Amino acid sequence: MSERTLNIAHLYPDLLNLYADRGNILTLVQRLRWRGIEAVVHEVTHHDQPRLAAYDLVLLGGGSDREQEIVGAYLAKHKDEFARAIANGLPVLAICGGYQLLGAYYQLPDGRKIPGLDVLDMYTSAGTGLPRLIGNVAIETEYGIVLGFENHGGRTVHHHEPLGKVLHGHGNDGESGFEGVHHMNVWGTYIHGPLLPKNPQFADAVLATALAYAGHSPELEPLADDTEALARRAFLSRRMPDVNLSHLTNDSTTEHAKTTQQPS
Amino acid sequence: MLGIWIGKLVTWLLRMRGMDATSFPGKIALKVSPRLIAWFGKRLERVIVVTGTNGKTTTTSLLAAMMQHEEPVITNHKGANLVQGIATAFLQHTSWTGRLRAKTAVLEVDEATFPRIADSLPIVLIIVTNVFRDQLDRYGELDVTVEKLFTAIRKTDACLVLNADDPICRNLGLRASRKTFYYGMSRDTARTGLRRQMRDGQFCMNCGHELTYDGFWYGQLGLYRCPACDFSRPHPEFIGVYRGKSLTLREQEVPDIELTMPVQGLYNAYNVLAAASGARVAGLWAGPIHEGLADYNPPDGRMQTFDTAAPVTLNLVKNPTGCDSVIQAITSEPGQKLVVIGINDLAADGRDVSWLWDADFELFAEDEEIVSFITSGFRAEDMALRLKYAGVDTSRIRIIEDMDEAVAAAIESAKHQHVPVFAICTYTLLHKTVHNLTAKARENERANAEYRASVS
Ligand SMILES: [Zn+2]
Numbered sequence: 001m002s003e004r005t006l007n008i009a010h011l012y013p014d015l016l017n018l019y020a021d022r023g024n025i026l027t028l029v030q031r032l033r034w035r036g037i038e039a040v041v042h043e044v045t046h047h048d049q050p051r052l053a054a055y056d057l058v059l060l061g062g063g064s065d066r067e068q069e070i071v072g073a074y075l076a077k078h079k080d081e082f083a084r085a086i087a088n089g090l091p092v093l094a095i096c097g098g099y100q101l102l103g104a105y106y107q108l109p110d111g112r113k114i115p116g117l118d119v120l121d122m123y124t125s126a127g128t129g130l131p132r133l134i135g136n137v138a139i140e141t142e143y144g145i146v147l148g149f150e151n152h153g154g155r156t157v158h159h160h161e162p163l164g165k166v167l168h169g170h171g172n173d174g175e176s177g178f179e180g181v182h183h184m185n186v187w188g189t190y191i192h193g194p195l196l197p198k199n200p201q202f203a204d205a206v207l208a209t210a211l212a213y214a215g216h217s218p219e220l221e222p223l224a225d226d227t228e229a230l231a232r233r234a235f236l237s238r239r240m241p242d243v244n245l246s247h248l249t250n251d252s253t254t255e256h257a258k259t260t261q262q263p264s
Numbered sequence: 265m266l267g268i269w270i271g272k273l274v275t276w277l278l279r280m281r282g283m284d285a286t287s288f289p290g291k292i293a294l295k296v297s298p299r300l301i302a303w304f305g306k307r308l309e310r311v312i313v314v315t316g317t318n319g320k321t322t323t324t325s326l327l328a329a330m331m332q333h334e335e336p337v338i339t340n341h342k343g344a345n346l347v348q349g350i351a352t353a354f355l356q357h358t359s360w361t362g363r364l365r366a367k368t369a370v371l372e373v374d375e376a377t378f379p380r381i382a383d384s385l386p387i388v389l390i391i392v393t394n395v396f397r398d399q400l401d402r403y404g405e406l407d408v409t410v411e412k413l414f415t416a417i418r419k420t421d422a423c424l425v426l427n428a429d430d431p432i433c434r435n436l437g438l439r440a441s442r443k444t445f446y447y448g449m450s451r452d453t454a455r456t457g458l459r460r461q462m463r464d465g466q467f468c469m470n471c472g473h474e475l476t477y478d479g480f481w482y483g484q485l486g487l488y489r490c491p492a493c494d495f496s497r498p499h500p501e502f503i504g505v506y507r508g509k510s511l512t513l514r515e516q517e518v519p520d521i522e523l524t525m526p527v528q529g530l531y532n533a534y535n536v537l538a539a540a541s542g543a544r545v546a547g548l549w550a551g552p553i554h555e556g557l558a559d560y561n562p563p564d565g566r567m568q569t570f571d572t573a574a575p576v577t578l579n580l581v582k583n584p585t586g587c588d589s590v591i592q593a594i595t596s597e598p599g600q601k602l603v604v605i606g607i608n609d610l611a612a613d614g615r616d617v618s619w620l621w622d623a624d625f626e627l628f629a630e631d632e633e634i635v636s637f638i639t640s641g642f643r644a645e646d647m648a649l650r651l652k653y654a655g656v657d658t659s660r661i662r663i664i665e666d667m668d669e670a671v672a673a674a675i676e677s678a679k680h681q682h683v684p685v686f687a688i689c690t691y692t693l694l695h696k697t698v699h700n701l702t703a704k705a706r707e708n709e710r711a712n713a714e715y716r717a718s719v720s
């Protein structure tokens with residue numbers, strides 16, 4: 001048995017799994033396992049009661065508007081519990097629909113408001129007649145460039161730090177030039193694809209935060225992220241060549257990418 | 265009659281413009297004459313229905329081709345299995361005076377559509393290929409499907425031809441209480457071990473206890489039994505012995521028939537077995553069964569085989585559910601193999617490749633018979649990453665962006681290792697790859713002919 005164990009909760013995988021959140025969970029579990037750290041994944045379905053005190057990291061994924069409404073209703077019962085846990089530093093990674101649910105509400109095109117957890121000073125509105133914001137996306141963050149795919153009708157406005165600055169794509173509202181949110185140990189983003197496999201430094205930052213929250217050493221020995229680096233570079237050069245490669249200088253995977261020859 | 269004229273007129277107009285007329289004429293005709301299906305039903309002698317989750321298109325085509333050698337048969341166009349598609353099939357075989365040109369119909373019917381037409385047609389035989397649980401079955405979709413099938417069966421006096429290896433089919437057979445014939449694979453070809461392939465536990469529909477398996481073929485198909493009650497796999501009347509290129513059909517008190525598989529893969533062996541069993545029950549002898557199989561032209565990218573220097577089997581994938589059945593089919597193939605996966609992200613493929621993470625590539629990681637992987641396409645690296653996280657050691661993965669080059673490299677290395685290649689690709693890589701492999705197969709044939717000429 002390993003000395004460090006991390007309890008990861010996947011909230012409502014039965015309702016919110018539109019954008020392959022399974023890939024995010026898999027990335028977290030494998031990156032721990034490869035370092036000999038045990039991960040316990042709690043799949044919290046809508047039949048279960050979330051037990052926030054038992055988790056070291058919570059993942060809230062994306063779903064359709066209808067599913068989000070159902071989840072919103074379930075979460076409403078645990079609003080205060082969530083607010084307290086987040087204030088205590090519970091790490092939460094919220095993606096797409098899950099990101100929207102962190103705010104006060106999500107206003108549908110017909111004007112109806114789906115209430116959110118209201119743990120962040122934030123709201124989302126689908127607007128009327130506005131196009132969906134779809135496509136490949138790259139943002140500059142404190143964890144290097146985070147990249148993936150976005151597909152959202154909602155425009156999110158908040159008064160916290162963003163996760164990053166948009167280099168390519170739309171971001172929170174298609175106008176501000178910012179994407180996602182980072183407040184306390186909460187990260188929210190529209191980026192899926194899924195998010196974590198191709199953004200290993202970000203995945204490790206989330207894991208380190210969760211380990212520290214769990215009372216363990218946040219030390220993570222480096223992994224051979226060659227395949228990750230190849231995937232990042234190929235994706236940028238083929239799909240977002242406008243993202244200046246000089247942005248990659250802060251990118252810890254750059255060196256790997258340069259030295260790893262693609263086998264042919 | 266008005267509906268028929270309008271339907272035929274619409275068909276004629278669409279054809280004039282070179283447009284697809286597989287469903288639309290029926291849709292319009294049904295608007296005018298809502299009881300059109302029943303009208304046709306009165307003029308038919310017998311209808312055979314093929315339904316189920318996977319393989320109904322192939323099974324229907326195979327059975328219709330076999331029956332065609334005995335008498336004219338009405339059948340619906342590939343995959344046009346909703347009411348409008350069925351009405352269109354009837355329209356195409358009707359004269360302007362309303363006379364049907366055939367008395368027998370072999371129809372592929374969608375499970376949800378089936379109850380709506382079951383009492384309108386003289387259905388004598390119902391073949392259920394399987395009832396699979398898929399990605400979308402998070403909200404009890406499977407139970408709804410089973411209930412629809414049961415409702416439809418009860419509306420008819422038909423005999424059933426069911427997959428003995430599928431516990432859900434078996435349950436249908438037990439509940440329907442009527443003459444039922446089962447088909448299944450030979451016990452000794454079932455695989456043991458590899459229990460992890462049974463992802464979602466299968467539960468007894470009698471008592472709710474988890475089923476145990478003495479062996480399995482793929483998905484939930486296997487030698488199942490319930491440890492808590494007497495629910496178990498029945499002994500099939502029609503037994504298939506699948507050996508790659510051929511399928512032996514074994515029946516009691518009848519000599520075995522050796523059938524040539526027109527298309528590869530275990531799941532196609534099930535389709536051939538279902539069609540041949542249905543043909544037998546409908547009274548066909550071996551001749552038309554062989555001839556029907558020989559007539560069959562498989563569509564591109566469905567376990568399509570090419571006789572290249574190392575044989576290549578090509579599969580199209582579009583979504584996680586379809587991808588899972590392809591992964592299952594490949595891992596079910598006996599022997600070692602090399603796997604090539606080409607993933608593009610153009611508009612027709614879907615620009616978002618998130619679905620790769622929902623598909624069950626873990627099955628590939630668990631299959632020790634796969635000697636190596638080559639990933640290809642515009643998202644070759646993403647695919648390699650997916651395999652890495654599925655648990656494949658990266659030393660076993662090569663990345664070759666160009667699909668033609670990837671296929672060439674795969675054939676070259678498979679040839680030396682004497683193993684076959686299994687290729688998977690997304691839509692925009694399919695036609696180019698089919699083209700490339702067809703040329704390579706021709707080249708190989710020529711080389712072999714020259715070799716034979718020089719040694720003789
Ligand atoms: Zn039982």
